[in-house]
Amino acid sequence: MRPPPAILVPGAEVLGYTVERQLGQGGFGTVYLARNAGKPFALKLLHLPRVGERVEREVSILLKLRHPHVVGLQGYGLWPPGEPRFAVIVMEYVDGRRLDVWAHEENPSARQVTRVLLDVARALAATHAAGVLHRDVKEANLMVRASDGLAKLVDFGIGDYTGARDLTADILPPGTPEYRAPEAWRYFRQHARVLGARYVAGVADDLWALGLVFYWLLTGRKPFDGEDDPSFIEAVLTQTPASPHDANARVPLALSDICMRLLEKTPEARTPSAFAVVSALEEATRDSDAAWDVPLCDAFGEDTATTEGEQDSFEKWRNRPRHRPRRGVRAPLSRAEAPTVQGTTVKPRRSLQGWGVLVTVLALVAVGVLLRHGTARFPGMVAHRQEVAPTDKSPQSGRAAAPSRTEATAVAVAVPATIQEVAATVTTQTPETPSLPLSPKPARKVRSVMTRAAGMATCTALLGCPGPQVRPLPPPEPCPVGAVKAMKARKIDIGERHEAVFVFSRPHIISVHEGPTQLILVGPWEDLPSNTELSGRLIVRDRVYGRLTWATTPKGDSFPVCLDVLAEEGDRGMAREPGDDSPTSARIFTLARVKAVGEFE
Incomplete structure (x- = not known):
């Protein structure tokens, strides 16, 4: 059986907990928000055939840790009770945002960053004092609580503790490669051909990862990069990044120095403990001034935008440190401005006078003529624009959509990376891809455009x-x-x-809601096989935008991706079909395209 993402739907009962929605998904399991006696909890479901002894390892670790900045264990069990296929770890629910999301949306000041880092350093200090290593410290495993800004360390799924038995035979322990310390890569290079060689992570590895998180919070970028894996590893081993203060003049020198000590190339030169990090941060805040309350990065807005073409390439290079990264939510445009959507200026509506009404009526008549001719030219058009899925849809469609009243609704699944370990995969038998009856694109486009034009003109x-x-x-x-x-x-x-498609069946209109979603790849895409599930979330605006961040192949191999959802016509986002003008839901066509991007614009 395939591990989650979509095994639990809202309202499902698991060991007395009622599932509300999915919170995250990784390589081994899925986390759901659930309630018991009205109180919220985080339910982590782990697929037993894949996780083996990892469940007991994670539970043992959480039992050792009781700290306000470490996610708390609430319970543990197996499910379903008769023939358990999943381990269920019940944890404290942290109502807030992942650290990377928090930083992008809040554009924090040096004081705010220091407050969060103090929480994380205290959590690591308590973790290490209990003989536990986290081994996956990164932004995705740090939560900032909405109510009071308190930070918590979460997800000990690949953690380790003194005396624990090894669960893997790899030369390097499980973890996220971009956050591995130089000593781990150095050991890998020196012992790659040595049979039975095993690198043993230590406190210094967690501290190195903390330094990477700290650097990104201060500067908005990572300290190391490379065109491929070997060049990235070489940079980690040999390059000294610009200090946070040099990369961003708003970073206080005291914080810049603390960060750089965490990024020393050898454990001996690195800050020796998380307790030492706490002490250094507390000392730095005692000498803080008003400059610590200025946002570290430029906010989005016209007043801070850099105009392309103002400087030649040399000047841009020479002044590069002055161009800070941007963070924060884009300010909404005022109604007095002429906003643009997909590059098209939307001009303020003018009142109709005299001949304008006549022109509009003539346009309506022309639309009617075009619609009649369009239907005659494309006889299959009406059938392909059906709004209810046919009864003989493929079994695949059950994985991609669930019925809701008289329309198909795209299922909400798969927010990425709760447990990000590129390890073993699960092989499952996937039905042969059904033939997909693609609708004639000219018919769909003509009908859609003309219908919207008629509606707008009439209104x-x-x-x-x-x-x-x-x-x-x-x-x-x-x-x-x-x-x-x-x-x-x-x-x-x-x-x-x-x-890609939202539903494997005859193309039709579906209702979707803002939040998690899933599409299915139609046919192979380079080395990505057909039927690969692409998960992410939808954002409902004047169009419906999709950002896909996780892929799962038919064999169960999972990895992160970065894909924008496009309409058939190639426009970014899906056109909203008439019938639902809600700010959080919309009606869209089931056919789409996905585009590989380097960032979501």
Whole structure:
């Protein structure tokens, strides 16, 4: 049986807990928000055939840790009770945002960053004092609570503790490659051909990863990069990054020095303990001034935008330290401005006078003529635009959509990376891909455009409807860690496009909601096989935007991706079909394309 993502639906009962929604998904399991006696909990389901003894390892670790900045264990069990296929770890629910999301949306100041880092350092100090290593310290495993800004360390799924038995035979322990310390890569290079060689992670490995997180919070970028894995590893081993203060003048020198000590190349030169990090941060805050309360990065806005073409390449290079990264939510445009959607300026509505009404009526007549001719030219058009899925749909469609009243609704699944370990995969038998009856694209486009034109013209000319309500575009955000490399490893280059569907059946209209979603790849895409499930989330605006961040092949291999969802016509985002003008839901066509991107614009 395939491990989650989509095994639990809202309302499902698991060991007395009622599932509300999915919170995250990784290589071994899925985390859900659930309630018991009205209280929220985080349910982590781990597929027993895949995790083996990891469940007992994680539970043992959480039992050792009781700290306000470490996620708390609430219970543990197996499910279903008769023939258990999943281990269930019940944890404290942290109502907040992942650290990377928090930083992008809040654009924190040096004081705010220090407060969060103090929480994390205290959590690591308590963890190490209990003889436990986290081994996967990164932004995705740190949560900032919404109520009070308190930070918590989560996900000890690949943690280790003194006296624990080894669970893998690899030369390097499980972990996220981008956060491995130089000594781990050095050992790997020296012992790659030595049979039975095993690198043993220590406290210094967690501290190195903490330094990487700290650097990114201060500067908005990672300290090391490379075109491929060997060049990245070489950079970690040999290059000294610019200090956070040199990369961003708003970073206080005291914080810059603390960060750079965490990024020393050898454990001996590195800050010796998380307790020492706590002491250094507390000392630095005692000498802080008003400059610590200025946001570290430039906010999005016209006043801080850099105009292309203002400087030649040399000047841009010479002044590069002055161009800070941008963070924060884009400010919505005022109604007085002329907002743009997909590059098209939406002008303020003008009142209709005299000949304008006549022109509109003539346009309506022309639309009617075109619709009649369009139907005659494309006889299959009406059948392909059905709004209810046919009864003989493929078994695949059950994985991609669930019925809701008289329409198919895209299932909400798969927010990425709760447990990000590129390890073993599960092989399952996948039904042969059904033939997909693609609708004639000219018919769909003509009908859709003309229908919307007729509706808008009627509203404007005869009913005096209000002007268009333009919702702001979704803010930009970075790709998941490792997504671009994972796509490149499968020969998918940035900018390439491929077909995907929300539902495997005859093309029709479905209702979707803002939040988690899933598409299915139609046909192979380079080294990515057909039927690969692409998971991420939808953002409902004047169009429906999709950002896909996780892929699962038919054999169960999972990895991060960075894909934008496009309409059939190639426009970014899906056109909203008439019938639902809600700010959180919309009606869209089931056919789409996905585009590999280096970041979400």
